[in-house]
Amino acid sequence: MAGVGTYANLDVAVRNDTSDVGEGPVFDPHTGHLLWVDIYGRKVFEDNLNTGRQTVTDVGTMVGAVAPRAVQDGFAVAVADGFGYVTGGGLTLVDPVLPEPSLRMNDGKVDSQGRFWAGSNDMEFAPGQGRLHRWDGDGPSVVVADGLVLPNGLGWNAEDTVMYLADSYANLLYRADFHAERGELGRLKVLTKTEGVGVPDGLAVDVEGCFWVAMHGGREVRRYDPTGRVIGLVPVPVLQPTSCAFGADGHLFITSARHGLSAEELTNSPLSGSVFVVETGTEGVPVRPFRG
Incomplete structure (x- = not known):
């Protein structure tokens, strides 16, 4: 891609x-620790990047996302059946919004007001079955968007006026107007259709209004400007980067997957499943703890 910068100073974080x-x-x-999940492995990881100590919790079901809590101990999670908490090494399901075995929760994130947003999908990725949910913690979750x-x-952008959303198997990146105080989302509008190798997976937003998208199957993370134009690339030494999050001082942490790779592909990408880190020269929009 002509005129696109490359971030090459990547290292292995975990x-x-x-x-x-x-x-x-x-x-x-609260701790400065990195949290992440293994969806099919049913695990939540907590990594102290200073000491290398890792705590692993098996939640007993597929887990799509984890979030720290603002006051209470443990973590909020989006799991196969809905939303709940991980405390004391175990899972408490609080909002069983997806009892159907054909559906599961996927990736999620907490907004500036402490509400947990997460997508859900059909296990066979049937078109139109994907939904976006919002869980405020004081009642059942609600469906905010469907047909994905x-x-x-x-x-969300730094001004808290726009939400970005990736729909992976549609190869689409959306934007929508966002009302932070009410937690309301405007109509999802296609910002761009991704091209090239890989599908858009997890993302993180920086304070300059750009967002970074892990291209699953594409060996890279792309930086998009607010108009949907690619302005930066992070080459990753694995086939399946899955998501990313900003830490301190402009460091972007990138998760990855081994699922579905052949023995030959794993030989060529032995670090698959690891977490990487790269210096970006910018900072991320802060991600808040869950208020529940």
Whole structure:
């Protein structure tokens, strides 16, 4: 891509060759630890990047996203059947909004007011079955948007007026007007259709109004400007980068997956399942803890 900058100073932050589908990285502001999940491995990871100590919790079901909590102990999670909490090493399902075995929760993120947003999808990725949910923590979740395929990465601009959303198997990146105080979303409008190798997966938004998208199957993370134009690339030494999140001082952390790779592909990408880090020269829009 002509005129596109490349971020080449990538390193390994967490080496993991057993994680099936690493996803949903986010930092806990209380501890500074990196949280992330293995969707099919049913695990929540908590990594102290200073000491290398890792805590692993098996939640007993597929888990799409994890979020720190503002006051209470443990974490909020989006799991196969809905939303709940991980405390004391176990899962408590609070909002079983998806009892159908053909559906599951996927990636999610907390907005500036502490509400948990997450996408859900059909296990066979049937078109039109994907939905976007919002859980405020004091009652059942609500469906905010539907008619999608695989709603995935999401995030908000620094002004808190726009939400970005990736629909992976539609190869679409959406934007919508956002009302932060009410938690209301305007109509999803296609910002761009992704082209090239890979599908848009998880994303993170920076303070300059740009957003970074992991291209699953494409060996790269792309930086898009607010108009949907690619302005930066992060080459990743694995086939399936899955999501990304900003830490401190402009560092972007990138999760990855091993799921579905052949023995030959794993030989060529032995770090698949690990978490990578790259210096970006910018900072991320802060991601808040869940208020519930």
